[in-house]
Amino acid sequence: MVKIALLGAGKIVQEALTALREVPQMEAVAIFTRPQSRAKAEKLAAKWHIPRIYTDYEAMLTAEDADFFYVGLANHVHYAYARRALQHGRHVIMEKPFAPTATEIRELADLAREKGLCLIEAVTPFFLPNYEVVREALPHLGRIRAVQANYSQYSSRYDRYLAGEVLPVFDPEKCGGALYDINIYNLNLLAGLFGRPQAMHYMANTGYNGIDTSGVAVLRYKDFFATAVGAKDSASPGFFLVQGETGWLRVDGAPNEMPAVTLSYGGRTWQVQKNRYAHRMVHEFQRMAEIYESHDLAAVQRGLSRSVLVGEIVDGLRQSAAMSQP
Structure with missing residues (x-):
């Protein structure tokens, strides 16, 4: 049994606990929050039968025997x-976005490597069977000519932002905004499938405090361009579309869930769905337990290399849009 201690009591930690009930290889044994959020932690502990609550992080690190620490806190404190x-x-399991800058991601990756530790970013698409469907289909599409991605979801906190309440997800100083919070999934898919772009540019719709409430990233590769739209101020169906000279494929649904894939090549078009669980995080935690139990540091390093690349892409996009660095 792999023991996991959770840092945070917000929405993503609640999602993680929902997924963990379908992962018999993992058990939530502790939860950490700041003292002012202890009541939220107590409710989660009671609901999910988590035996220990901490509000002192150093005490938790010293006393807790968990195998993994899951960082589900606000973006700006991940590092x-x-x-x-x-x-x-x-x-450590690190919720996305890994860290505000590529420099910080490299520092953490180097530290984990030096100590022989697992450090894994929780970007759900890479752990889904449907991602492998996409990856294996690419060679059948011929030379890639265009890629389009869209993940747009009206934020549950956007109305409060419009009313003048700036929560972390819309706070530039806390690494909020559409690029970090939602378009990051599109960028991970692009980096994971196609590697490093030759050039990049980001154009954003900004709110009254300068935060990017939505935006489009344009990435140029050798043979094609890719556009990645991410929005927290509006909604649309999510998709990830790859066009090749001899075929195409489309992820039908949000890129962080990849619920189904439509393939079209070789004279036919059909849909594939190989994900086995309704909750997007179940496959993720199952794979992380396997990596830990087998001490598969090679898999860890592959993931960290991709995380660093995505961090470099985000740095480049922010610079192109003259957005201040964290």
Whole structure:
């Protein structure tokens, strides 16, 4: 049994706990929150039968025997909390976005490598069977000529933002915004499938405090261009579309869930669905448990290399749009 300690009590941690009930290889044994959020932690602990609650992070690192520390806190503190866990010799699961800058991602990756620890970014698409469907289909499409991605979801916090309440997800100083929070999935798919772009540019719709409430990233590859739309101020059906000279494929649904894939080549068009669970995070946690139990550091390093690349792409996009660096 792989024991996991969760940092945070927000929406993503609640999602993680929902998924973990379908992962018999993992058990949630502790939860950490800041003192002012202890009541939320107590409710989660009672609901999910989590035996221990901490509001002192150093005490948790010293006393807790969990195998993984899951960082589900606000974006801007990912680096600090993960670094402290790694320094204590703890394996870490990092919620996306990994860290605000590529430099910080590299530092954490180097620290994990030096200590022989698992450090894994929780980007759900890479753990889904439907991602493998996409990856294996690419060679059948001929030379790729265009890629389009769209993940747009009206934020549950957007109305409060419009009313003047700036929560972390819409706070530039806390690494909020559409690029970090939602378009990051599109960028991960592009980097995972096609590698490093030759050029990139980001154009954003900005709110009253300068945050990008929505935007489009344009990435240029050798033979094609890719556009990635991410929005928190409006909604549309999600998709990921790859056009080749001899065929095409389309992820039908949000890129972070990849619920189905339509393939079209060789004279026929058909749909494939190989994901086995309704909740997008179940496959993710199952695979992480396997990596830990087999001490598959090669898989860890492959993931970290991709995380660094995505961090570099985000840095480049922010620079192109003259957005201040965190």
